[in-house]
Amino acid sequence: MKVLTVGTKELSGPIKEGDKISLLQLLILGLQHTFTMFGATVLVPLLTELDVGVALFTAGIGTLWFHLVTKRKVPIFLGSSFAFIAPVALVVKQWGVPAAQGGIIVAGLLYGLMAVLVYFLGREFMENLLPPVVTGPIIMVIGLNLAPVAIKSASQNWMVALIVLTTVILVSMYGRGFFKLVPVLVGLIVGYGVSLIFGIVDLKPVQEAALFAVPAFTKPEFNPAAIGLIAPVAVATIVEHVGDVLAVGATVQKDFVKDPGLHRTLIGDGIATSLAGLFGGPANTTYSENTGVLALTGVWKPEVMRVAAVMAMILSTCQKLTALIRTVPEPVIGGISIILFGMIASIGIRTVVENAVDFKKSRNLIISSAILVFGIGGAVVNLWGGIQLGGVGLAAIIGIILNQVLPKE
DSSP states (O other), X not given: OEEEEETTEEEESOXXXXXXXXXXXXXXXXXXHHHHHHHHHHHHHHHHTOOHHHHHHHHHHHXXXXXXXXXXXXXXXXXXXXXXXXXXXHHHHHHOHHHHHHHHHHHHHHHHHHHHHHHHHOHHHHHHHSOHHHHHHHHHHHHHHTHHHHHHHHTTOHHHHXXXXXXXXXXXXXXXXXXXXXXXXXXXXXXXXXXXXXXXOOOHHXXXXXXXXXXXXXXXXXXXXXXXHHGGGHHHHHHHHHXXXXXXXXXXXXXTIIIIIHXXXXXXXXXXXXXXXXXXXXXXXXXXXXXXXXXXXXXXXXXXXXXXXXXXXXXXXXXXXXXXXXXXXXXXXXXXXXXXXXXXXXXXXXXXXXXXXXXXXXXXXXXHHHHHHXXXXXXXXXXXXXXXXXXXHHHHHHHHXXXXXXXXX
């Protein structure tokens, strides 16, 4: 399947690191990822009373740092983490934004401790801890956990959402050349145009926004009580990080646990979170939405993510553009998300298929069943300080424990 022509050279199959594309194509592909991450990245600061501009800036600088640490090999975008919303919102309400920043900084440093552990125990330790029977269902949970978000957004106007969904499918299946690589961007443009016709776009925020403004950076404070509330969440997000890295690796058919190494991705993600806390932004995490774009388009070049990161930093100072992107109606995002989140779950299915996980064995059935039900069913465990563990984090921990204690057949 030919997907791109560069000069007189035709590229077939996925576009990988080393394949040449034009600067204009690179910018358009980066813009597609910027649109993909924008909604979730700005939603977290809105829910926690942090600054939206700072969140975009720290997402950009965190992504660039991550790519530097991982030898520019891993096509990942880091955006605002939803796992920290509850404790950060509580800390901001009780002690203010600076106290929350201190907790976020310490949470990021915990990633470094795990990275050291992974580095010294080696690859075999991770393979024993996270075999395909564990990682496949975890990846499925990552995608399926996001499914209600997609449906909730789409259900606000199913007509618009279905038009966007149809557009993305048609462009992905029948598009030609470079046009085939930007189905998400085309879906956004078509959906926005239809939304304007239907009168569901509110342009008032664009009119009221300033043209340029420096993000409201703040200095951190280290409050022990705030740190105790926020930092422990890193236990769950570290497990999610491993699942996301495995999902990206499965998508682009590379073993990032081996090269550049899980210790590097952990340090990249952790220090990015600490940098976010230093400037006043929310904790960062690897974004599954952008992984869905990788799976849908077959464009696996890491530099596309770096372009998206720079665009996010530019957006952080351009209030008019930020406001314009925020006017994209939820049904448009919902129509796109139906495909992107489903892609992630499908990658999990592919992981167990390609690794020939034998589900005739009761052991494998029990492990995968527990991961899926705990991960998707909404189970929550209350930890210290009001911290709750659920979703992917809880499912992954249960899967890891079962894999260690159940006898191998």
